[in-house]
Amino acid sequence: MVNAPSTALASPQAPAAPEDAPQAFVTLSVVTWNSAECIEACLRSVLTQTHRNFELWVVDNASADDTCALVAALAETDKRIKLHRLNHNTGFCGGHNYSLNRTTSEAVLLVNPDTELDPDYLEHALAALHKDERIGVVCGLLLQSREPDARIDSAGMLALPDGRFALRLHGIRQSQAGPLTPQYVDGADGALPLYRRRYIDDLRVEGEFFDPRFFAHKEDWDIAWRGQLLGWRTWFEPACRALHPRQFQPTNLRVRLRMSRRVRANAVRNQWIMLIKNTPKAQIWHMVVRALPRQLAILAYLLVAERTSLSALRYVWQHRKEILASRRLIQSRARAGWSPVATA
Structure with a gap:
């Protein structure tokens, strides 16, 4: 995973807005x-x-x-x-x-x-x-x-x-x-x-x-x-x-069993797509070590108790070229990093 910004950073100070400033749209x-x-x-x-x-x-x-x-x-x-x-x-x-x-x-x-x-x-x-x-x-x-x-x-x-x-x-x-x-x-x-x-x-x-x-x-x-x-x-x-009385909790097995087959498959498929697209090259092996045990456990669960969600694996394989194309675009853009607003 990318290094997240520290939650201990001091709050940036915002300049006081004039009382008659127009509201942002x-x-x-x-x-x-x-x-x-x-x-x-x-x-x-x-x-x-x-x-x-x-x-x-x-x-x-x-x-x-x-x-x-x-x-x-x-x-x-x-x-x-x-x-x-x-x-x-x-x-x-x-x-x-x-x-x-x-x-x-x-x-x-x-x-x-x-x-x-x-x-x-x-x-x-x-x-x-x-x-x-x-x-x-x-x-x-x-x-x-x-x-x-x-x-x-x-x-x-x-x-x-x-x-x-x-x-x-x-x-x-x-x-x-x-x-x-x-x-x-x-x-x-x-x-x-x-x-x-x-x-x-x-x-x-x-x-x-x-x-x-x-x-x-x-x-x-x-x-x-x-x-x-x-x-x-x-x-x-x-x-x-x-x-927000949250109801969508696919990691809760009782809640998961009440969900549609499509939603359950999406929960698995999207995790795999996200890992493929977003993991930086330098962190691939670190991510494999961290993520593989859980993903193998999920796959075992699907084989035993939720075979309909195996369609997630088939989807990722069938669309691998498009997913990898998205990965290349994301990683190329990530290497450029954040840039400030251009000023005249």
């Missing part, structure tokens, strides 16, 4: 698929943000429930909401790529439909993004419930030596976590990250920010690793708070 991207149970609460929390200068793109992946009707009704009350209906399910990656490829705002906040933002989430996230031009991503404190001492869903992500990422402080009570301080972390969970536009454009591979092969699952790991390779930083800002 932001795109909020929500991807839905049969999200009728939660989408209305999510969008209402977005519409009450103290930062008002935004457009809200809802990209629907051919929902069969009332998602679009609920969004359309809200759009009648607030013209910032733009509903885009796709005729087939493009997944998390395809849906957000749709928004990212058609907007030009200086920052983009991805919003999972099962989240509810505190009113000042976007305001605090933008302030943090402007602390340092090398910060490409800001993530907040996501909580699993509204109870006084709620369990933490995530506080950013932590890079592991075997090419995986873990949610920081996941499942821990706030009282157990102690005081949370703003700091650099290894990556941002995909539920509510704020991306700088230059970061989005810098990380594109063959024109796309999210790898469309991933569809859904581990795409935030892939982005976090790629961002590290290119020298960008991720900032955790605990003043950004939101509700």
